Amino acid sequence: MPSPDIPQSRNPPPSNRQLLILLGLFISFIVGVIWLLNLLINSLIGLIPPSVEQKLGAVIVPVYEQQAQPSPTQETLNQLLARLEKQLPPEQSKQRDYRVLYLPEDTVNALALPGDVIVVYAGFLKQVESENELMMVLGHELGHFAHRDHLRSLGRRLLVRTAIAYFVGDVGALESLAISGLATLSKSKFSQSQEQQADEFGLRLLQQTYGHVAGATDFFARMSHKRGASWDFLSSHPSPGKRVTRLQRLIKEQNYPLKERSPLPENLNQSHLISSPVEYPY
Template identity: 55%
Template sequence: MADYSEASPPPKNRQIVLLLSFFVGLTIALFLSVDLMVGVLIGWIPPGVERQLGALIVPAFEQQAAPSSAQDTLNQLLDRLKPHLSAEQQQRDYKVLYVPDETVNALAIPGDRIILYRGLIEQAESENELMMVLGHELGHFAHRDHLRQLGRGLLMQITISSLFGDISGIQSIALSAAQTIGNSRFSQNQEYKADEMGVTLLQKIYGQVAGATDFFARLSEKKDLPIDFLTTHPNPGKRVQRLEKLIQQNGWTVGDRSPVAESLKMP
């Protein structure tokens, strides 16, 4: 047993609770300060530096991409979305890179490029679904999630390099960033906000929101979900529920679906 003297009496339950509360509060404050720091760092990264970073990252994905009628069609779909973006986003040079790989995924990367993999395209059963995917990735760009995914360490390096005009520093950062992006994961909140922008753009394009939940609904019914999708995205069933609630709140309707273009129907 512990030997407590009168000068150092044993701690009371209230003191223990207060001490634990202090450490819990300190831990929460540290987490919040980290998120705040990331937001500040992103705000300090000017579009010019982001373009420089993209110019070094994009070629790695261009080597995997296949210029084709499929890529042309995807860019035509993207062009239809651009007039419905904010004035700031309309100034950006968004393009789709189509990668003929069985990975079921899509990425928004620095350099205004959306990476769409064949594995995801093959899952689409309507043009509307593809528009939802593109709108979702544009949502990540709007919230600058594509920079957040680089991590605090890389963001700090980018900020310092941009403040001092260190081009060589940005080049070395790009090598690390290219490796980080493919395996990164957005938070649930980031994904949900991107979903909101995707379904909002569907409403603006078609006047209804068919296709907003189809892809996630099919995924939620599968027992063997693609591991590459599960490791980088939140639960598809929860995303369906949130989207359906958003659709109901806004009074949007679900109408007819447009067929997938022939150039996107894989043999």
Template identity: 45%
Template sequence: MSFKSPIIENKNPEPNKRQLLTIFFLFGGTLTFLIFLIFYLFNQLIYLVPLEVEEKIGNLIIEQIAPEKENSNISQQLNVLVDEIETLLPNKNNVKRNYEVIYVPENTVNALAIPGNKIVVYEGLLKELKSENELVMILGHEIGHFAHRDHLRSLGNMLLFKLIISSIIGDLDIFSSGVDLANVIVNTQYSQRQEMKADEFGLDILNKYYGHVGGAIAFFETLEKKENNSNKLSFFSSHPSPQNRIKNLQKIIEKKDYIESQPQELNILQD
């Protein structure tokens, strides 16, 4: 009599493709929701970041961007100007701070809002300006980023993104030095909405400072003409195209009935 092994029924069959896809989409959806939740909570809590923390972050960045601070006549004039602008700022939401302009004698056409109340202004930017009014507009614009906490929001979002990606690939060494932070903030691009709000803030400061907004869009018109010049790409890497910003500023000027008058000559480079 031959013996046959009983057929054991598989109680745990292999999942079919539909089940695998369902699991995949559930996992992916949950992960996506958690990532968006992290970014949302971060942006809601950004106003609670202490100024002391900002200063520590800013010092790390400045050590890389400008390891030797300039104390030239140009640097002094820039800080005198920003001190005068400070007197026009509202006493709310930590907008009225002790801002410091860091002058960097390089041909880069850019200005940056750095955590810790620091505004980096490159020599290349000053060379593109035709009036003091344009400079006040730019400084007011950068202060606008501080007022709206854009400088921390964009930096934090970029670092959070890097942290999430690094966690996935298993490399968490993204905060190893100030070089990483400096690279992030130099290459961080603000949204169109953030730039337009900062532009309006700068425009309001310009009007308070001179009593008119002459020269408000001159710098952006210069950039528009040079947008395709590869030597000027440093500015466009961290700012949107100037075309829409010019149109938006013109609308604000018309809406607020601001007066446009003759801008003042810029003598700040005569060191």
């Protein structure tokens, strides 16, 4: 007796092409959501008071404060920073408490931390040959504060990771996002556009402080010839050669004058002699 025909399903399984289309739509949806939320974050950044960044800094800065000690070098660096701060518009200095922490270590780097703190290492000062190039780097770091780059970077990082964790259903990851985001913020790289904006900001401050921009490219040009050097500055900042080219173009476009460079203050010239923290009275 012939077996009865098995009725064919009216809904055949999707083809590979259909699956790829669905996957593409799903990915596009996630990217679109992240893009819209990122746009929202950027629009809200300006409404967040500086006190929020200072609270973020309260988590990160103490680690660096333990390595720094009050010293003539740190005092001089803060005096130079104060000269730059005088050139800031009121909205960028209001409710701010900019300061420098000097770390007597051979690391060649300078970085901005949330909480209005700029960290300068002795290894960086060893490479600086004029006050002007030092002020350019300090002005660059002030630019990150002016543009609220820490909040933008933290917001984007948490946003992307939160979206991924949500869509894959990883509840544990959602709970640890804030802590891990803060832990890595001080070591993260800013985007290329953020670094370019900070360079432009530092260049303007240099012009306003000295009436010229001599020395603006010196440190970066010197770094571009240090091939093979293991410098933290190179890992946390853009290519120095490209920065020099772009800064030179900006100087020409803005018709900024170039005059004589100012020498480093004497105790900054001698900073490389400090191999360990020394206590000084406040």
